[in-house]
Amino acid sequence: MPYLRVALDVPLPRLFDYRLDIATSADIGRRVVVPFGTRRLVGVVLEIVEQPDYDVAAIKSAEAVLDDMPALSPALLGLFRFCADYYQHPIGQVLHTALPTRFRDSTVFRVAEALRYVAVDSAGLLTSLPKRAALQLRLAKLLAIPRNEAELRAAGGTAWKTVQAWLEAGLVVAQVVQVAPGVAAQGPQLNGEQAEAVAAISTSEGFAAFLLNGITGSGKTEVYLNAIAAVLARGQQALVLVPEINLTPQLEGRFRQRFPGVDIVSLNSGVADGERAAGWVRAARGEAGIVLGTRLAVFTPAPGLGLIVVDEEHDASFKQQDGLRYSARDVAVYRARQAGIPIVLGSATPSLESWQNAESGRYRRLHLGLRAVAGAQPPTLRLVSTKRQPLSEGIHASTLAAIRERLERGEQSLVFLNRRGYAPVMHCGECGWMAACTRCSARMTVHLRERQLRCHHCGEEDGLPRVCPGCGNQDMKPLGQGTQRLEDMLAEHFPKARVLRIDRDSTRRKGSFETALNAVHAGEVDILVGTQMLAKGHDFPNLTLVAVIGADNGLYSADFRASERLYAQLVQVAGRAGRADKPGEVLLQTDFPEHPLYQALLADDYAAFAAGELAERKLAGFPPFLYQAVLRAEANQLDEALGYLRNAIHLAPASDAVTVWDPVAASMMRLASRERGQLLVQSTARTRLMAFLSEWMLALRAQKPTKVRWALDVDPLEL
CATH class of the missing domain: 3.30.70.600 (Ribosomal protein S10)
Incomplete structure (x- = not known):
């Protein structure tokens, strides 16, 4: 009788033994339902032994073996063991984190096999159709090669009914997908730097880590797409990680346009549990050619994995801050090494850890210094000194003049302030009272339109006080700036302009973020007010001015990574200006124009900035030197x-x-x-x-x- 050693979702770094005396077999990597105290838990079999370490009489029996998802491969289980050992986290909880929600309990969730449809005789079908049957003729041409259901439905309103009729008549057959097809649509012509980068990635053998360091607008995504096309052509799979859910829809659209016949799985917190589990299973079967997702997608099974891409690799969002506190970027590098495949880490401002790895020869650096769009130039950066200068709600007169100039030319402007709400704090000028959260060591942010004070750390909310709780003063004022206050000020200053604020508060409802982006692309917005949600990955061809407000706040932090993060953020938001053929300008308001960080930005020399920061960290004894x-x-x-x-x-x-x-x-x-x-x-x-x-x-x-x-x-x- 075999005994199973099972990993369970409990805070203990060990496996648990169970008998298998039910009339079925269990494989390593398979889910099982077992009793645990008074509970029934779902675990994963990690070992099968003939003789347990404990008294046989005390060992309970497994209740069921679940076969609704493919057994986890030895390679994937090895990745989970690495995470358990490196991050000092119980292996059962690592597995529980990695599995989709639908597979964390005993409910059976079966995913139908992916099918492709193809005509038995495409030429014969075409000749048999009436010449006026435009939809049927279009379908017959499509069915010359295998197509999925979504592609066929997109051909027209009654297209899918027609295909089903042809299936019944034997004119079309359904095929189970074995490997992801590797047909890529034609993309734009690559420039020399892009072509060299693609060649280096595509011809590499075994494990290789590439640091793709390209300025904003240099076409890093095109390098990804071309490298992935080579992988798909070999019948392999690609895993693409992005830091935030807001970047997924735009990137997914480009991928689907480039790879129309490929099953692309999108895995992020915005995807419904059932859809996420189905995509996970399709990837595990080898049906999905591309897996695109946020940090948790790094654990997605992919038996034919041939390439991993980590976009914006420097982003802190790749680090999980609770539970299994893993770095998806670092786990991705380990997974690539484990599988013996290349990994591409892309960023305009690489993390200093990755930069040091490239300097020491562990990674190979690929540089993109030219903008991908012909004629497009990097934006002009100008520092606007605000020291002892009169400001209108925090905005300098020259910044307002630059916005007015864009309005007159019919171009768009982005005013960037990484602080949502109306103001950071409600303040009493008489006694100095400031609204503080009762649950956190933080101030309550003023949300004037909602007449609320809100803690952005724990979510605590309270109404705006009518009088000061400290002294009874009725003349309290919001102190400082937030995006709501900035939006109101700009709407008042430019009454004919269409002002749109995009931050976490304005995009709470599902689909609101995409609606806002569509309005920008459609030219229905003149002035954008936004936070870091807009700083990266978005391409607005008519946006020619970026004005950065409140950047100096990042200079005051005691965190040794503060300069690195501020530099990256400013480069990212500056890259939103002038991405097409229109010249862009970036205005950075500061009280400290002579600060070395701002001077490095003016020189557009990240290598010099990184060298200086690394020298300081080595001297002070900070990562990556310890x-x-x-x-x-x-x-x-x-x-x-x-x-x-x-x-x-x-x-x-x-x-x-x-x-x-x-x-x-x-x-x-x-x-x-x-x-x-x-x-x-x-x-x-x-x-x-x-x-x-x-x-x-x-x-x-x-x-x-x-x-x-x-x-x-x-x-x-x-x-």
Whole structure:
């Protein structure tokens, strides 16, 4: 009788043994339903043994083996084990995170096989049709090669009924898809830099990591598309990761246009659970040629994987901040190495970790320095000094003049402010009171139109107070700027202009973001007001001016990554200007025009900026020259959290290669009514740090449960 070793969604880093005495077999990588205490859980079989490690009499039986999804491959299970070991997370919870929601419980979810339809005799079918039957003639031509249902339905209103009739008559047959077809539509002519990049990627053998460093508008997506076309032509699959859900629809549209016959699976949080599970299964069967998704898509099974692309690889959104705290970019690199295939990391402003890997020879850097559209030039960047200058609601007179000039020319402007709401805080000028969140160490943002104060960290909401709670003053004022206030000011200053605000508040309803983008492309908007949602990936041909407000806020941060993030953000938003044949201009308002970061932007020299930042980090002892992990703890009181962390230090193994720092309060000490502390450990040797963490986690997990919640964050982005 075989015994199954099953990974379960429980916070224990071990497998659990079960008997298999039901009349069915179980494979490694297959889901099973098992009893666990008083519960029934779904787990994944990781091992099958003849003799268990425990008393046979105490081992319970598995209740069911589920075969509605393909068994997870040894390679994919190896990826999950790597994540469990590297991020010090229980293997069962890693698997639970990676599986689609529909496969996390015992409900059976079957996905029909993907079919393609083709005419038995296309030429004969064409000659048999009346010449006036335009739709039928069009269908007959389409069916000369295998087509999927969506393509045939798109041919016309009654097209699918016609195909079904031909199926019944035997004129058309349905074929089960075995491999993704590799036919690509013709794309634009590549320039020399793009062609060299595609050739390097497509001719590489085995594992190779390419850092595609291209200025905004240089055509990185075309490089991706051409490299993917070569992969599909070999009957292989491609995995494409994007940092945010808002970038997916636009990119998906380009992919579907370029690869009309390829099954493209889109996996992100905006896709319904059933559709997501179906796409996951089609990828696992090898039916889907391209998997396009956000960070969780890195775990999608793809037996014929031939290429991985990580777009905007520097983006912090690739790092999961709770549960399994993984970096999708780093996991993607490991997966490419595991599979022996190339990976392309694309960015106009690569992360300094990736840049250092290219400098040291671990990655190969491919540079795109020209704009892809013929005649398009990078925008002109100009610093607008606001020091001791009169401002109109935070906007300089020269910025307003530049917007007016675009309005007169019929061109569009983007005013960028990475702070939503009307104002950052409600303030009393008499006693100094400021509206603070009762659940977080943060101010409440003013949302004037909704007459609300809102915490952007925990979601707490409250009405606007009529009088100051501190002194009773009735003359309270919103302090600072947000996108709502900026929108109102611009609408008042330019009454005939069509002003549109795009931020998380204005695009809450499903489809509202796409509707807003369509309005911009249709020329129905003169002035855009937006946050970082608009900073990357969007192409507005008629947008020729970008005005950046409030960038100086990024200079005050104690985070050593603040300069890197600000530089990347400014480059991304600047790249929205002048992407077609119209010259673009970027105005950056600042009190510190002489700051080295702004001077590096003026010189348009990311290499020099990166070299300077890396030199500082090496001198100060920061990543990528050492490796870090943070033990985070939260409790009802800060003393409890810090007490737990002090006890954790005593449990840490002795190591000369690892530095353990004293526990401190988190930068945001209070979040959602819980108080938080953290403990930093670091080492110049990754292997030494990993060995230290493995031993430390064993000791911490052996402790009795407490009211303190704790978690380990390996390679943290936030300290």
